[in-house]
Amino acid sequence: MTILTNLVLRSKTVVEKIRNSSSFKQFNKRLLKLLTHDTRTVVVCSLVLIGYLDEKIRDTVGVGAKVKVKGVYCHQNIHQTFLCLFNVLAMSSDSLMTIHIAADLIKRLVISESNSVSSTPTITSTASDLVNYTFFVKSIQQVATLLVTLDNRSEEALKVYQLLLAFCRLSQLKSQTCQAILKTPPAERRLTTPVLAMCRAASMSFEEALDPEVPLVACRSLDYMLREAIESSNRVQNYVPAESILNLIDTNVKTSVETKSDLVTYQCRRITEGLRLAETISNDEELRTDLLEIVTAPLCAHINESQLISNPVVNFMNRPPSQRASYDLPQWSSYGVSIPLQLLKLLATLKDYSKPHKELYWKSLKDERLIPFLAFSIAHGEGQTVYDALVLYTHCSQVQEYRSRWLSDLIASCASYKLQVTHENGNAHSSQNGINSRSSSSSQDPIIDLGYLAQVPSINGDDRKLIDETLQKLVVSIDQTKEPRLSQVVQAFQRKLIILESRERELEQLVAIKEKALTQSEKLRATYRSQENNCNEVNSLRMLVDDLEKKLAESHTEMLALKSEKTSVMDQMKTYKQACDSKQLLLDNANQRVMELQRENAIMNEENEKDRQLLVTTRGHFDDMKLKFENASKTLLSKQEETVQLARNLEITTKQFQDAQKQVNHLEMTVKNCDAQWKNSNDEVKRLRLENESYKEEIAKLKAFKQKMQKMLSQDD
Structure with missing residues (x-):
């Protein structure tokens, strides 16, 4: 099934042969029955074959026991098809072909193969409601968990990375996909999240990864995740340790570019991905300070200078269009062009937080060696590269007297070069046929x-x-x-x-x-025949022919030697010309630097003259200040003597005040004693009054009792 599926995916001839086969109807019936099979590989292969072979069957089949229902790719049942594919992909960690076929089918259903000029992928109408399905977040998390369970060096992991990266590149799915992956809990039996797995995979060397594409797609996926986290006002350290992400950036940006290596294109791409990730991390306030210590201004200057010197794009663009040829540029140079563009985007972000980065940013914008890189990116780059170059040009336009005319001439020369090549090919075809x-x-x-x-x-x-x-x-x-x-x-x-x-x-x-x-x-x-009898002439003629043949052989040998010598001379001339071009470029740069130094020298002379005038004026002010200081010193001495006298008087007054204070304290104690005696007297008076009142009451009672007794006695009488 998998072999047949691969043939159908890659060859229209196979599709036509299957359609024209006499057993095509029986084959279709067999496919319908296989949709209910227990094996995931068989189910997903059947879905692919149905989608490619016959539209009628594709629109009238479904997944389940009842086959004659609405199609799996129609609007009513597409959500069930997506659920089936995600489940097959998530549970097929042990099957390479199943993961490949399921991932490719999901990408085909989600990403539209648009014929527009835009390089940005678009979503298909079939997947327009994908994010609204209830199972979407859980399915993405299950697929992302494969990054933890699978071996990062395997083809299955690369396929999963490519699928998730394709989702992240779609504006309709980017945010939901990243949020789902960021919220994925650690996998069972492992304390590792998909984001940590991405960081670990991105940190692998090309030798460890086996496939050098794995660290690059992992780093790009990690960049999407962390960018989404920062835009959602979350901390990067909530998902990845600061040490791990900073070490990853440090390793990537310090990757050496070995032009003679087979991995030179991947090395250039790794540096670009490291700079892109650094730009993302620079938006996190907690990691920005540590990032400035990793991506220092000297390191950025070294990365930029190494590309400006070693990348042959500069010499290629400075040549006339007639002298350019495609073999003059190695394949890695087009990837190396992206490094200065991404580096300047990073410097544009860091310039507000670091003075050395700000100085390097403006110095790089003024460097005219950057102009051929911009022209090449705009004329020959991909969509994202052209966009980055145009954004960078908006920064370069801030520089006063920027050579926009030269940039436009280089871009126009690229167009004329393409037209010339096309015209020459057309003329060659016309002359030959x-x-x-x-x-x-x-x-x-x-x-x-x-x-x-x-x-x-x-x-x-x-x-x-x-x-x-x-x-x-x-x-x-x-x-x-x-x-x-x-x-x-x-x-x-x-x-x-x-x-x-x-x-x-x-x-x-x-x-x-x-x-x-x-x-x-x-x-x-x-x-x-006419000179048959003249043997001597025949012999002389033969000798002449032999001599001519020898001379011809010698001439041929000499001609070959001259050709080889000519080839070596042409190679040397080409080498000397390239060296001359580089020396001329260095000379132009040196002359330009000399002019800049002369302008700076003139400015410094003017500033020195102003400093001399300021020094003369300052000396006059200093003399006046010196006189005023002497007068002030004399006044200060007199005032100091007065202060000493006042201090003595203050001591005497202080002693008198202390004596008076003691007397006041004694009087206060006396007053307090008097107050205490007065309070005691008042208390005694109050007590006596109370006793007096009690005596009066008793006397009144006695009087009343006496009166009662008198009345009683008078009544007895």
Whole structure:
């Protein structure tokens, strides 16, 4: 099933053969039954085959026991299909092919293969409601957990990274995907989150990773995660230890670029990813100070200078368009161009927090060696590279007297170079096939799909065999698809005509040489017959022929030596020219530096003159201040004597005050004693009054009792 699925995914011919097969209907019925199979690999392969083979079946099948229902790719059931695919992907950690097929199918259902000029991926209408499904967050977390359980060096882990990275590049899915991964708890039996797994994978060396693409996609994925965390006002240290992320940035930005290594393109990309991650971390206030100690201004200057010196883009862009050729630039140079662009984006962020970074930022913007990098990025870069270059140009435009004219000339020269190459290729085709109208009509076709026929083939047997095989395949494809591209057909037959005409010219030249040799042979034979009796002349003629043959061989040997010498001289001349160009560039830079130093010297002289005038004025003020200081000193001495006298008087007054204070304290004690006696007297008076009142009450009671007794006695009498 997996082999058949791979063939269907990669070959339209296989799809057509299956469709035209007599057992196609039985095969479709078998696929419908396999949708209910217990094996995840069989189910996902069946889904892929249904999607590619027949639209009618694709729109009338479903996953489950009942097959004749709405299709798995229709709007009503697409959420169940996504759930099935995510579950298959999350539970297939032990199956390489299942992960590959499921991840590719999910990407095909989510990412649109748009033909627009935009380099930004777009989401398909099928996946427009994907984030609204209840299982989306949990499914993303299950897939992200595979980064913890899988071996980071395996192809399965790389496939999962590519799938999550594709989701992060979609604006509709970016935030929800990153938030889901950030909130993923540690995996079972492991205290590791997917974000920590990304950091660990990004820290691997290219030798450890086996596939050098793994650390790069892991670093880019980690950048998306941390950028989302910072934009959500969260701390980076909540997800990744500060030491780990800073060590990762330090390792990436200090990657050495070995131009003779097979990994040089990956080394350039790793530096770019490290700078991009540093730019993201610079927005975290807690890590910014530590980041400034890692990505120091001297390190940034070294990274920038190494690219400006070693990258051949500068020399390539400074050449006239007629002297440029594609082989002059190695493949890594286009990746190295992104390093200064990303570095200046980082410096633009750090310049507000560090003075050395700010000085390096403005110095780099003024460096004219950066202009060829901008021109190359705009003319030959990808969408993101062009965008970064245009953003950087807005920064460069702040520099006074910036050489925008030179930048525009370099960009225009790239366009003229492309037109010139296209024109030369068109002329070469026209001159070889002798049919200008046919060549012009084929060159106007903007779509040429035969990549290995893009160059004019030579006239050896291998190329003729390759063209014959291509034409045979093209004829078979025309018979099967019934939709041939006219430009392909015309161009293929034109190249066939070129080879046939070249072969015809070779045969004509060979016939001419044979005829000439035959004519000479007839002449010699006639001469030999007419002078048959003159043996001496024949011998002399033979000796002459031998001498001529020897001279011809010597001339041929000398010609080969001269050709080799010419080749070596041309190589030396090319080397000297390159050295001369580099020396001229260094000389121009030195002259420019001398002019800058002269301007700085003039400015310093003006400042010195102003300092001298300021010094004379300051000396006059100093003399006045000296006189005033002497007067003030005399006044201070007199005042000091008065102060001493006042201090003595103050001591006497203080003693008198202390004596008076003692008397006051004694009087206060006396007053307090008097107050105490007075209070005691008052208390005694109050007590006596109370006793007096009690006596009065008793007397009143006695009087009343006496009166009662008198009344009682009077009544008894």
